[in-house]
Amino acid sequence: MEVVIASYRRGSNDQNPHQVIVRFPSYEEACKAVGKRLVYEDEKGNKYIGKVLRPHGKGGAAIAVFKPNLPGQALGKVAKLE
Secondary structure (H helix, E strand, C coil), X not given: CEEEEEEEEECXXXXXXXXXXXXXXXXXXXXXXXXXXXXXXXCCCCEXXXXXXXXXXXXXXXXXEEECCCCHHHCCCEEEEC
């Protein structure tokens, strides 16, 4: 399954570059994906591996953690769920 990387997780005063919000088609699919791996590959072939932590709201979004942090160019792109 492919998901869209929506944005970094943000607060009122800061943003967390190691946590991102990813968009799933539905809330149920976001709940089923908790604990699974996400892989983002950029144009140069670098792979970034992350893990889905928990759902974020009821609209089909989830919070994922990547190590190393995702670059800003990844926002709006597609990651693959394994």
